Amino acid sequence: MLPGNHLHLKDVLQSVSVLESVVLRSFGPEGGQVLFTRDTGQAMLSRSGIHILTALRLKHPVARMVVECVSKHSTLSGDGSKTFILLLASLLRMIHSKACKDTDASHTYNSKDASYAATARHLAEELLAFGLEELDDVIALGVIPYGDRLSWEGYSQKIQLPAHRNNVCAQKLLASFYHSRLGRTHCDFMSNLTCELLTSWKFKHSQPTLFFQFVNDNFPALHTAVVGFPVSCSNLIEGQIIHRDFATPCPQTDKQPAKAVVFLGYLQPKLLNAGEVLELGCGEQEKETSIIQFKAWSERFLASIIANLQCLGVSVLLSAVKQSAALIALAAQADMFIVECVSEDELSLFAQLSGAKPVSDCWTIKPEHVATLTFCRPIVLGAHRYVHVGFHSEESVSIRPCSLVICGLGEGQTDQSAGAIQDAVRMLLTAWEPILNTDHQTHGVPVFESGCVIPAGGTFEFLLNHALLRHGRNCSVSVDTNMGDPAVSQLLANAVLSVPRQIYSHRPRCFLRAQTGLLTCIQNYSHPVSLVHKGDDNSNLMQCQGNSEHPPEEGKGSMHSYRETYMSPKYLMLNLGLESVSCKYQLLLAVLQCISSLLQVDAVLHTHTLLCKQSRRLATISSEGSEDED
Incomplete structure (x- = not known):
């Protein structure tokens, strides 16, 4: 046992x-x-x-x-x-x-x-x-x-907020979150940056949970970590950043319009059907001649693929795998740009934003597989160079695609900030989900x-x-x-x-004052009163300028005096x-x-100890080469 x-x-x-x-x-x-x-x-x-x-x-x-x-x-x-x-x-x-x-x-x-x-x-x-x-x-x-109802458009059930204070409640919610995760220094900056990111990805006439979920699902492809810069340098960049560099010579910045194809496989000629064998000849001379002929034939095949892409107006090829040197050379001669080894997350996001369908067979490329881009150019972020693409805007599209650049002095700081932003989006997603x-x-x-x-x-x-x-x-x-x-x-x-x-x-005295003041306010009111106080732009939630040091008299408590006395900065x-x-x-x-x-667990079984002993015993038996051991 x-x-x-x-x-x-x-x-x-x-x-x-x-x-x-x-x-x-x-x-x-x-x-x-x-x-x-x-x-x-x-x-x-x-x-x-x-x-x-x-x-x-x-x-x-x-x-x-x-x-x-x-x-x-x-x-x-x-x-x-x-x-x-x-x-x-x-x-x-x-x-x-x-x-x-x-x-x-x-x-x-x-x-x-x-x-x-x-x-x-x-x-x-x-x-x-x-x-x-x-x-x-x-x-x-x-x-x-x-409480009060949070609205992404910046209004509540009770008070309509002006346009210049959109998402002020969301910013306060995010600032409180970042305060406990990143500290007081960057909480306001990160909350404003997160609100700006989510507003850019807001779908027209949709619930906040939809674009919250979209940002959460695509967050690995939506953000870029840059080491060596202060956190305050973090910002949003229009379009999508693909975290790979061009395999061919980089395009000129003045060549803005482009058409791209997402290819998931390896561009090579389809030689044989299943079960067939390629015979290269019997003698050495015949074999060498066959290899040269095959090489010439494969180059003609790749050249025909490049020509077909040019007929469709394709100038950028996003590949999920690494392509052959022959294809890259032919693409460079045709002034076509190839980006290799693009991650699955980035290709999926590119397909969603461009509307183009990825393709795995080079012979089946059609116009529906071609994406129209406003630009495709290199971008240098920190010590790395990436590919920066912009999408063709239409009137029916309400979102403004953008990428988040997260800066930090070290890798640990950038990773912590990136994790905090994604967790903040998950928190907002949970906050907007009704419980019942x-x-x-x-x-x-x-x-x-x-x-x-x-x-x-x-x-x-x-x-x-x-x-x-x-x-x-x-x-x-x-x-x-x-x-x-x-x-x-x-x-x-x-x-x-x-x-x-x-x-x-x-x-400790603030704990008792806050609890007593809140209970006094509740008991003295027969109807609920929202504790979410919305003042002017310079006021904080639940905060007034009162300096009273004594609790309100029994029977005279009010929400205003509660905020002034118990929730003022003097106490909290x-x-x-x-x-x-x-x-x-x-x-x-x-x-x-x-x-x-x-509490449903009755006992803990230490299986690792027995397994370790058995492993050591088997190792001893193997090293001694004994056949007498059981």
């Missing part, structure tokens, strides 16, 4: 606590960068939670399982890896405390371990069931009414609309904590058994507060942005699913 050991909740909590101690160093608006050094001496500096977690050399299978769950969630939503670990550790501690309390009160010493594990597993299952069945209703009632279908509406609960946002800085957690506690009280006095377990609501309500506690860990000293409610909801579900999976 394979050696193994029983997996206790304390072991799981210990592994998650170690991961928590690592990510907390870069968590929140005042978190720092984490420096890693590889065996090669290369250093990596990052604030990205998923980059930090995946860079760790983890041996414990539980830790690797947790990082895998975080990685899957981050790949889908683009955000929340550090908050994932923080919520996971907080929930595990509370499950551990409650399981210990319930076990000590009702079981004997001999049955404590089994009862403890069963209680912990039951709590995890109840939490997951609550998250899947009731959490959306709780958020819809207790959080959504205090429009035809699904239970108990009169309002539907989760796409693009719902809430001010950052713990506002979502404060509101959800209040809503969960209220839901638990309703469950305890209700005769309806479908309302759920009040203990589960209480446990989740306490766990979500771990996020704002870490945000305000350097200013944070440039608060926005957070997506959909991203927060998906994060909570992912954490609850991870906890349920972790």
Whole structure:
């Protein structure tokens, strides 16, 4: 039997606590960068939670399982890896405390371990069931009414923004994201650059999710990393940049119009059918003559292909593979330009933008395979030279194709910026996806609309904590058994507060003031009021110029005084942005699913030890050459 050991909740909590101690160093608006050094001496500096977690050399299978769950969630939503670990550790501690309390009160010493594990597993299952069945209703009632709907055109349900402030809410949402990923210095610049990129790729009369998904799917072909320049040099360039150089002499810049063909195969003559054999002769002289004849015939074939392309007006050939030297020489003589070994992603994007169909048979090239380009020329970015193409614009096309140039002083910085931009697009894609279908509406609960946002800085957690506690009280006095377990609501309500506690860990009094002020404002209003404050261009969200140091009197609280007193820079000293409610909801579900999976594990089998011993034993047997060993 394979050696193994029983997996206790304390072991799981210990592994998650170690991961928590690592990510907390870069968590929140005042978190720092984490420096890693590889065996090669290369250093990596990052604030990205998923980059930090995946860079760790983890041996414990539980830790690797947790990082895998975080990685899957981050790949889908683009955000929340550090908050994932923080919520996971907080929930595990509370499950551990409650399981210990319930076990000590009702079981004997001999049955404590089994009862403890069963209680912990039951709590995890109840939490997951609550998250899947009731959490959306709780958020819809207790959080959504205090947020606002984000619109890519720059307006909300309540206030129409002027044209020069288009996408101001999206910029605030992105700035908050980049603040936690790249730091305070470049967050505004990167948010504006991302908005400009997405606006350029916006399809006419389409939902934001469509062009968000397009940019996310084609991001490897849409961006170019340039090392040796400041981040502020990053910009957008019209057209598409193909990350290869011309195999033939580069075209002249004054020769702007061009027609291109995407060829997926190797241009060569079709010699024989399947099963046929090419005979080159018996003697050496006949064989040499046959080879010369074949060479001349193949050159005539390639020349006919080039002539056919010229008849179609083709002057650029984009090839997925490397072509022969004979073809390149003939193309150079015909003033035709060849780009070899173009990646599949770039060819796919070129085909989508040009409307031309790729071709794999050189004899079947037709006009529908020919793309019209406004220009095709070399471009030098950093230390590399690439091919830069522009597409023929039509009135029916609403997008403005462009490529993103990401600059950085080193490879690590450019890779970090590129990963942050793609994750930001994924975050926006998740933010615009409605949580509930429009035809699904239970108990009169309002539907989760796409693009719902809430001010950052713990506002979502404060509101959800209040809503969960209220839901638990309703469950305890209700005769309806479908309302759920009040203990589960209480446990989740306490766990979500771990996020704002870490945000305000350097200013504990601000945590209490922000929570108290928000609850006072909610209790003094019978109708929901949006917490997303939109002032003039110089004002920040949730920020006023009030200098009051005392909370509003009981019964006199207002949203204005709440912003002035509790959310002013004097107390928070944070440039608060926005957070997506959909991203927060998906994060909570992912954490609850991870906890349920972790607590379903009974034992860990160390198979690698046995395999290593067997490998060493087989190596010994092989080296000794013994036949007597079993």
